[in-house]
Amino acid sequence: MDIYINQQLFSFDSEVCLVEALEKFKAIPPFAILLNDEFLPQSEHKSTLLKDNDKVDVVGAIQGG
Numbered sequence: 001m002d003i004y005i006n007q008q009l010f011s012f013d014s015e016v017c018l019v020e021a022l023e024k025f026k027a028i029p030p031f032a033i034l035l036n037d038e039f040l041p042q043s044e045h046k047s048t049l050l051k052d053n054d055k056v057d058v059v060g061a062i063q064g065g
Contacts, residue, residue, distance in 0.1 A: 005056045018048040021056065032059045 001012045005025045012021070018033070018040075033040045034057040040048060050056070 001050075001052045003050050003052075003054050003056060006058055016050050018045050018050060018056070021050055022058065025056075025058065027058045028060075030061045032061075033057070034059065 001015065003010050003012065003016070003021055005021060008025075010021060010024055018035070022033075022045075033042075033045065035048065035050075036055050037057075
């Protein structure tokens with residue numbers, strides 16, 4: 001199964017949840033997630049199973065002032 005995280009291809013042998021994919025990507029909080037161009041609330045990260053060719057965008061927080 002192939003998943004794209006920030007346009008980078010990741011392959012998994014079987015179904016994978018979002019949290020596992022983010023660990024493989026080495027995402028560092030805080031961040032927001034877009035799954036197939038739709039915002040995904042943090043409360044749904046653990047329960048979201050990814051499908052073949054899903055597109056995940058990890059958007060990091062930016063401080064400004």
